[in-house]
Amino acid sequence: MFCFQCEQTAGCTGCTGNTGVCGKKADTAQLQDELTGALIGLARAVDDTSAVSKKTWQTIIEGLFTTITNVSFDNAAIEDMIQKVRAEKDSLVGDCNKCQSPCGRTDEYDMQQLWNADEDIRSLKSLILFGIRGMAAYAYHAYVLNFEDPEVNQFFCEALFRIGYAESMDELLQTVLKVGEINLKCMALLDKANTQTYGTPEPTDVTLTVEKGPFIVVTGHDLKDLQLLLEQTNGKGINIYTHGEMLPAHAYPLLKKFPHLKGNFGTAWQNQQKEFDHIPAPILYTTNCLMPPKSSYIDRVFTTEVVAFPGTVHIDEQKDFTPVIEKALELGGYKEDQTFTGINGGTQVTTGFGHSAILSHADTVIEAVKSGAIRHFFLVAGCDGAKPGRNYYTEFVKQTPSDSIVLTLACGKFRFNDLNLGEIGGLPRLMDMGQCNDAYGAIQVAIALADAFGCSVNELPLSFVLSWYEQKAVCILLTLLHLGIKNIRLGPSLPAFLSPNILNFLVENYGIAPITTPEEDIKVLLKQ
Ligand code: FS2
Ligand code: SF4
Known part of the structure; x- marks a missing residue:
């Protein structure tokens, strides 16, 4: 191969x-x-x-x-x-x-x-x-x-x-x-x-506690599958918890109206084998990232759409989730409420700061930049993965100065989304914009700020610090290059499919650079 x-x-x-x-x-x-x-x-x-x-x-x-x-x-x-x-x-x-x-x-x-x-x-x-x-x-x-x-x-x-x-x-x-x-x-x-x-996402607190009783964990990016599952479980005494890239679903008005959409379970995809091992509940995969399931929980894994793994039950296009529902009832969930925490010990996370939510505070943001209350914006965004070097992103966010805003999206945020970074002018310093595709929203915010300040996106006090893993990150990176965005920091390692000449081209024309250390990168980016 x-x-x-x-x-x-x-x-x-x-x-x-x-x-x-x-x-x-x-x-x-x-x-x-x-x-x-x-x-x-x-x-x-x-x-x-x-x-x-x-x-x-x-x-x-x-x-x-x-x-x-x-x-x-x-x-x-x-x-x-x-x-x-x-x-x-x-x-x-x-x-x-x-x-x-x-x-x-x-x-x-x-x-x-x-x-x-x-x-x-x-x-x-x-x-x-x-x-x-x-x-x-x-x-x-x-x-x-x-x-x-x-x-x-x-x-x-x-x-x-x-x-x-x-x-x-x-x-x-x-x-x-x-x-x-x-x-x-x-x-x-x-x-x-x-x-x-589903309506415009609105800032929403999401608990990491799993209530007692039957539940289903739903992961992946497909909101339609979540909607159908919520409809089919309505009134059945089964709670639904998002996982991974499904977390931002809590922010959509038409999804959050379901009272049994309770909270979020677990962190990013690479932790599945540890996190799913012992839970008394089925897991529905609507897209990647699917880690090969361990034998200890493969009988609780259900897939749908194009995601598939031999030995798991696949829900076809009829979208009858009865096997998942029956499994949830059979397993029964926890006997008592279970309080889980994020990677940094937080018991809740916040999502839903899409471009509409952020731009509804545009005047506050612009004023804060003019007064010096906000010195810099960092978009720390992208995929998570198993490499130890990805701790860089946690450390980076922890070390951002108190007069900076951190925007984030996609599953890499689970390394730091339970941190409380405080507020500037009533806005949280850490704002989760959504799934990886919500990079679109980050671009809209950047363009709106550039318009407001009468400059280009590259002239804004804004830095892109990206983590990549799979191919959706590739198309997002190409979109940023198409928009002429420069000086992107990319990690944890550079793509193997970039030949030395092509990498050189990207460095010379776009200033792409690999991440180094949080201390060094923050110092350099604050000066750019
Ligand atoms: Fe994360 Fe995996 Fe979102 Fe990627 S759950 S690395 O597919 O697209 O991000
Ligand atoms: Fe899997 Fe990535 Fe290796 Fe391809 S490059 S086989 S997707 S680990």
Whole structure:
């Protein structure tokens, strides 16, 4: 196998051999390559016909989402997805199969060509591929809420097509930045889908205590699945607790109105095996990140949508959560309320500081900056992961000066979201903007502040300190580059798929730098 798409890739170069660091087996990696090759074949067919339908876009988005890290470990599910992609291609250019002198224009792509390409070409094409994989997750969450953007859909095909095409570095670089441009539109689409469906997020305190009685833990990013689960458990004496990237769901008016959406259990994805080991409750996975479940709790793991693991019960598109509900009732939950704490000992966290909530205090913020009460903003955001070096982010937040604001989003926040950093002018110093896709909100806040001060985003007293793990972080990074944002600090390590030349390009043109120590980085960033 060869895979180097995530931050924990073996030896910071690539997973090879029989199993990846994430637990993905070589045959699964092979099938994911086959699926990607089939998707490129489908994109080529789209380029060759005008007969595309909604189903074509959905197939492409679903296929790409399936290949994100920690989404699907299930060979049978991936094989089904490959067949779906091939069937869709046949529906567009079925005659290609009967052609006596095939031109090869709609052939599937052999991913070995990419993995064995010149390292700079491989690097640029990997940025495109991993970026659109991440973007596909956002497009998927939007389309389950019936929101689509034809330009976003079309771009998935364009990008896939270019991965299978011989192009110069300059041409590929344009496509790399276009992934960032289109991902901004895709995140805007999802922001619209979430807020028009569930209301505008509002700051909300969330307890980490689990009440006695039956409960279900729901993890991942898909708000629609949470909504359906809340509806199906209503009045059944079962409480629902969010986990990981589902925490921001508590802030949406239409979700928080369910009285049995009680609180949050646990921290970020890499702690699942420890945190899920002994709980008397089932866990529903709506997306990544899925850690391979231990045998001690695999019978309590339920998956839905594209997330899949052999040996777990998969809830299909009919969305009948009865097996999860029955498991919750059978296990019965805790006999007494259990008080859990976050990583730093806090017993509650706060979420819901989306762009609307923050910008509703824009006058206060602008005044505080003008008076010097706020010296700097730090966006400390992104994925969590298992590497010990990720403690950097906890220390960084703890050491930010008392006249600075820390904005955060995505699952990396669990390293510090239970800290009480105090307030400035009635605003908390630490504000959780939501899931990783809510990077869109952070961008809106930055643009609004730049407008208010009549400067560019790069001239604001604002620093981006990002942690990455999987491919959604890649598309967000490309969006920030597309917007021309400079001096981003990135960690805990730099992507293995950046060749020395491409990394050099990013350093020279965007000032991207790896994290060093919290002390040193804070000192340097406060001066920029
Ligand atoms: Fe965290 Fe995993 Fe949100 Fe990533 S739960 S690393 O998928 O997308 O962030
Ligand atoms: Fe390795 Fe990451 Fe690929 Fe898993 S997803 S095989 S850990 S590079």
